[in-house]
Amino acid sequence: MINFTQVSYFTLAAYFDTGALKYLYFIIVLSLYIFIVSANLLLIVVICVNRSLHEPMYMFLCSLFVNELYGSTGLFPLLLLQILSDIHTVSASACYLQIFCLYTYGAVEYLNLAIMSYDRYLAICYPLQYNTRITHNKIATLIAFTWLYPLLACVVYTYLNSDSQLCGNIIYKVYCDSHSVVKLACSDTVVVNAYGLLACFGTIFGALIFILYTYMKILLVCFSGSKQTRQKAVSTCTPHLISLFNFSVGTCFELIQSRFNMSSVPNMMRIFLSLYFLTCPPLFNPVLYGLNMSKIREIGKSLLSNIGY
Template identity: 40%
Template sequence: MAGDSNVTYLTLEGHVQLLKYRYVYFSITLALFILIICSNTIVLYLIYDDESLHEPMYIFIAALLSNALFGSIALYPKLLIDLLSETQTIARSACLLQSFFLYLYAGSEFTLLSAMAFDRYVSICRPLQYHSLVRTQIVKLILLLAWFLPACEIGIAIILTSRLQLCRFTLRRIACDNFSLVKSSCGDTRINNLYGLFILTISIFPYFIFIVFSYTKILIISLRNSKDFRRGALHTCLPHLVVFINFMVICVFEVIQNRIPSGIPHFVRSVASILYLVIPPLFNPVIYGFKMREISKRLKALLKLR
């Protein structure tokens, strides 16, 4: 649909029975958003406030939680507004911008999870080289690249999409994504599709292979050592591994259900399209808050549970 001043608007048609369950959806979404903001902020505060936690492992955890806040802010405010609105519309430029931020969150998440795997690999498999390989300058460079590289990759995809002419002005989604925008466009989209496949490949597989390699090496080293060594390695690696598997499964499911036609109900598709910004941001601070010993101790003290 076209709006004032030649601004192109899109209608988000992913909402199911919105008129009937509007306030139920709004209440649940608002509660999720508040929980995500509060839980991530609390763990971030604990890491920031305690200098003993200013180590690479905890800095990467803080970066992961900050990324969750960034992605949540890109999704939930607009979603909450839509749930209370009569029409769920968004300007095309705003839709492209939201797509960029949501994809940036996902791309940075994989990079940060890889950085955490690298930190644990060096710490456990090459402890004598840890302080030379994971020094402050390296950590800062990794954090810079964690957002800069995905921003460049996704920025190109968004620019390519912005050059296409729209044929349809509706998206069967509850939030914008670049893939749906390309499908709604006219003309030759082969370059967009090829570049999208390229980005998808380099944004997932290299990190996946590296993370699997790192934790496999950690497992091999742990099995060769004492029970205490294995217990310590499991204690520091298990939360990271759970977070990675959780995020990977959600992303793979989203990619499959988004690109392969199937009989999946529309409601399931709509919910699945935002799971990567529901489950990880909600459960990651819980996992790190209660499974990482140093953070857990400070969290219990903060909540006066001891």
């Protein structure tokens, strides 16, 4: 039996020999990473330096963009190294660190989308009481919970996972994944599986149920309200719903290809499905919100023109 102390590295077996094309893949992935970092960082700076954007909606957006940077940094540096490498291995400590980062990213994303839906619910259903219901202290509390709960939950989960005894070290993905590590375990995994399912369902389904509740309330107000109320709901809720749908589709892709036999699916497609939730939301969200929200768009243009000048 091989235990964790003897497993000093993992092999990421989903990579395949691309020959000279690996440099092209490296340039494409590096370009994506640079764009993600630049776009999200620009919007974070725009929101932070302009007092007119220090409103609840924009503060929650800032938290979302910070999380996009966090998740991307948990994936892309190792991915870029592995693309250029001929031996696709990663140390055990780096592997568990990546698992921690990526799972925290996913949990924070769902919780952040949940508090954004709560903000839209208050703005549309209680417009006259909005400023008294969503105070600065409440904003700070919600953002702190959005980050602290996933961090603590993932610390426990990563510890339980890393404490398992393993009978192998081959992961059939291009990044470290907790489910793949659990499948390598020789020891009893009841505790880690139960905790993982509880944390996953509690976070994802808890957030989705809360979002569904807020949107049901918003729809009721829209049906009984004025045309102006409906237009406000559409303009503010559409980007949020697109972000939620995009991330949820990516999460479903990851769950399906991780837990079902996908041997009949081409390797490139499996890689794409596993990377979707880690690459597409950080790529599209800053574009979506940056183009849709006039305040961010105008201030961003002004900031870029001043830098260029």
